[in-house]
Amino acid sequence: MGTIAVESAPTVVGSGRLVTGRYRLTTLLGRGGMGRVWLAEDELLRRRVALKEVVLPGHASEHVRASALAEARAAARLNHHNVVKVLDVIEDSGDHWIVMELLSGRTLADALTSDGPLPATEVRRIALHLVDALRAVHRAGLVHSDVKPANVQLCDDGRVVLMDFGIATALDDEQTLSSEAMAGSPAYMSPERARGDAVGPASDLFSLGATLFAAVEGKSPFGAGDPFSTLVAVVEARPAAFVNAGHLRPIIEGLLAKHPADRLTVDQATTALRPSA
Template identity: 85%
Template sequence: MTTVEVRSVPTVVGPDRLVTGRYRLRTLLGRGGMGRVWLADDELLGRRVAIKQVVLPGRASEQVRASALAEARAVARVDHHNVVKVYDVVEDAGDHWIVMEPLTGRTMADALASDGPLPAADVQRIALHLVDALRAVHQAGLVHSDVKPANVQLCDDGRVVLMDFGIATAVDDEQTLSSEAMAGSPAYMSPERARGDAVGPASDLFSLGATLFAAIEGKSPFGAGDPFSTLVAVVEARPAAFVNAGPLRPIIEALLAKDPTNRLTVAQTLSALNTS
């Protein structure tokens, strides 16, 4: 008997759609290669939530469901003020949704696009929050695998939140340069991940360094115009010239070491940031 694989075709959704008879979509907050995030009203509990429609083009429905559950379970393993909170995973009309806390403010990527490089004092404060978040992520046995400005939310109250665990993996998993591993942004990918080697917590520290470089210099340290050239630069090239980093420069440079064994650890990064 021939097995028919059901492909997942995401429903085109818009404002006012009611998901699972409970979550009323209001405003599209953002979109990426693996999902669309909406601000919604939880009509059962009378509260605002963020809800992500998981989109993996060309994948079977069961693969999309597994991806949604994996992301939710990854975030659920981390209980930290600087990591986004997940409330639920639901299915509606064949679509899979992750229900999360709503966040105020804007992403670091949006802030950089609108305002340019951030002040050094702000970058140092943001860095401390992100390192603390990564410490919690790694202690939970995870590698985030996609630290970048678009996944850092700068909230109105000063809170800094690491988001989007869609390609997070367990620390002892081996990653190769598959389509899943490539789902992140090449400009913020660690050299070992770009080469298809196994990655660990040090890979997140490299991505943090690239993110901090972008925050203070206004651009990726390795952006080369196209994904392939950018990956080559990540593996082989020195970062772009520092202009604004000041005392943060040696910290960022140490995070961007090509050899993961030469990179600052979480503890070393916290110490350096607190004394810079």
């Protein structure tokens, strides 16, 4: 979930709606468990934007809903080349929307579906950009909580962008992820998050490792066919066999350590990923 590039897509119900008297929905770009993303026209500034309709599970508490919007507002304060720019968080007729910059290109997930595994050198380049993005996110006091190929945009100009802060959490939020708050993709979830424990920056680093594994090997390291089996694999199993990773293998393994304290940090990952390392 999180595609915000311009691609051809069929018109669906909702197209043409004017949100807050300003944003005209045109094309549905993507959908997922946390909502739908639209191409929209900002009729005030006469520009195109991506508009995400935040749709949390029906059983989510008001606290969870409020937290999701609060962290989206926090993400709006981020200003980093490798993090999608959140322009606004708005409400219209009881619906909540996140206004984001519109990006070119395609997601890493789409690239893997179309082209298969990426060369290790390209994955290294992508990884360095994502580590920089996570450094900025964590310094802002946030945990992204949903790092995965579908939330990584590969722009036409070479820019790599981490997207979708719909389930980000604040570092000082004492709430753990109970079943009502559980969201995201099991195959890219950290063991502590899968267990419902409190999460921190290390959780994003685990998800980064799973994302890099998928990028270079063409599949999730823990995909087991169904969500429950996948979560069990995340918590208990070793990752799938490495075939294409080459020099990236020890870095990915360091990110995929089961215990947060044993994982590579952002700085350690950066050092290991630099070509001179």
